[in-house]
Amino acid sequence: MTCRICNNSTYMVLDLGSTPPANSFLSSIEDKIENFPLVLEYCSSCSNLQLRDCLDSDKLYKNYYYVTPKSQTLDSHYSFFTNFLLAKNYLNSESSVVEVGSNIGDFLQHIKPYVRSIIGIDPAENIAAKANSLGIETICDFFSTAAADNIKKKYGSADTIIARHCFAHNASPHDLLQGVKLLMAPDGHVIIENAYAVNTIEGNEIDQIYHEHMFYYSIQSMSKALELNGLVLVDLFISQVHGGSISFVATHAENNPTVLDSVADYLSYEKTVLTKSKLLDFASSASKIKIELNALVKNILNEGKTIYSYGATAKGNTLLNFIGLNNESITYCVDSTEIKQGKFLPGSKIKIINEEEGLNNPPDYFLLTAWNYRDEIISKTRESGNYSSAFIVPFPELKIMR
Numbered sequence: 001m002t003c004r005i006c007n008n009s010t011y012m013v014l015d016l017g018s019t020p021p022a023n024s025f026l027s028s029i030e031d032k033i034e035n036f037p038l039v040l041e042y043c044s045s046c047s048n049l050q051l052r053d054c055l056d057s058d059k060l061y062k063n064y065y066y067v068t069p070k071s072q073t074l075d076s077h078y079s080f081f082t083n084f085l086l087a088k089n090y091l092n093s094e095s096s097v098v099e100v101g102s103n104i105g106d107f108l109q110h111i112k113p114y115v116r117s118i119i120g121i122d123p124a125e126n127i128a129a130k131a132n133s134l135g136i137e138t139i140c141d142f143f144s145t146a147a148a149d150n151i152k153k154k155y156g157s158a159d160t161i162i163a164r165h166c167f168a169h170n171a172s173p174h175d176l177l178q179g180v181k182l183l184m185a186p187d188g189h190v191i192i193e194n195a196y197a198v199n200t201i202e203g204n205e206i207d208q209i210y211h212e213h214m215f216y217y218s219i220q221s222m223s224k225a226l227e228l229n230g231l232v233l234v235d236l237f238i239s240q241v242h243g244g245s246i247s248f249v250a251t252h253a254e255n256n257p258t259v260l261d262s263v264a265d266y267l268s269y270e271k272t273v274l275t276k277s278k279l280l281d282f283a284s285s286a287s288k289i290k291i292e293l294n295a296l297v298k299n300i301l302n303e304g305k306t307i308y309s310y311g312a313t314a315k316g317n318t319l320l321n322f323i324g325l326n327n328e329s330i331t332y333c334v335d336s337t338e339i340k341q342g343k344f345l346p347g348s349k350i351k352i353i354n355e356e357e358g359l360n361n362p363p364d365y366f367l368l369t370a371w372n373y374r375d376e377i378i379s380k381t382r383e384s385g386n387y388s389s390a391f392i393v394p395f396p397e398l399k400i401m402r
């Protein structure tokens with residue numbers, strides 16, 4: 001196929017079969033849902049990892065269930081990240097900020113005291129309405145050149161454009177970056193945070209692959225996308241959030257900005273990870289986790305013990321559907337998101353219950369499908385007085401934590 005960043009040809013890295021879109025929770029166990037192929041491919045020209053088949057945004061965002069969870073892990077990330085942005089002067093008291101894919105506005109709420117103005121833009125109606133009701137002005141739309149133009153006409157240029165974990169959700173980074181180019185002030189910055197391909201590959205995170213994640217960005221692929229749209233990468237921020245993330249900082253290329261040494265440093269390491277042989281290892285890790293997790297679940301059930309999954313995550317749905325686990329082996333899925341509770345996971349048809357129910361009637365094992373909040377969830381469980389349930393942590397290597 002063809003690389004959607006640089007137009008060169010790609011080759012297949014991993015085929016996870018056909019699955020339902022990962023955030024399409026079912027209202028009833030009888031609901032029928034269509035499956036779509038989930039195939040990861042690589043472009044050796046610009047080091048882009050992408051999904052071969054992209055779904056229409058309509059199929060993905062019509063009924064959107066991802067609401068940023070209340071989490072200490074996220075709160076401390078926001079503080080850490082904001083300190084970086086302030087220290088580097090990518091944000092200051094004069095900044096007008098637009099956040100793309102702002103969800104219910106948690107991050108904007110966090111930076112509000114430090115900047116001049118904030119606006120969010122998010123395509124999901126239920127989510128944008130919630131953000132507005134919480135006092136964060138949020139436009140309900142997909143970010144595009146047209147949307148950027150409208151924002152610019154109404155509010156003026158943005159000094160800082162922030163896009164956290166949403167760039168990979170668009171089939172064309174060029175459309176997004178054209179919008180950025182148009183909206184960003186002449187001396188402004190765009191900060192794009194995304195799961196980092198290096199962490200995905202090194203951590204065997206095959207569950208990062210789902211239909212919303214159309215790209216698995218690297219420094220090389222993002223630099224290419226930026227360059228093709230008159231922008232240039234100048235700085236990076238690496239963090240552990242969401243299984244390992246990178247924030248790309250870019251500005252207008254015509255400013256001829258200084259590129260900080262951190263870019264070259266991380267780039268040289270990245271080149272040792274995004275290689276044909278490591279991509280092959282990543283693909284083999286998928287078969288390994290499939291065999292090992294199925295065997296573990298079978299043993300646990302043979303002992304007459306129970307398993308719930310913890311976290312109705314998009315990642316978890318890739319994992320369960322790829323492994324072939326369903327409501328015959330996993331009794332319930334526990335999740336703190338109110339609008340997910342009472343629904344069923346797409347594919348595996350496991351019923352979602354709230355955390356209180358899960359803790360009042362705990363299983364012998366929790367399969368930690370929200371493994372990116374591992375320490376927080378385990379501490380929370382122990383603090384509630386549950387010392388009996390063990391946790392099955394699937395990544396980076398399958399292990400049981402007691």
Ligand code: TMP
Pocket residue numbers: 069070071310311312313314334335336337355370372373376377380
């Ligand atoms: P995410 O990894 O895409 O942010 O999704 C995390 C999911 O896990 C989300 O549906 C909320 C859920 N969750 C809990 O149920 N309890 C928790 O303590 C945390 C942090 C998340």
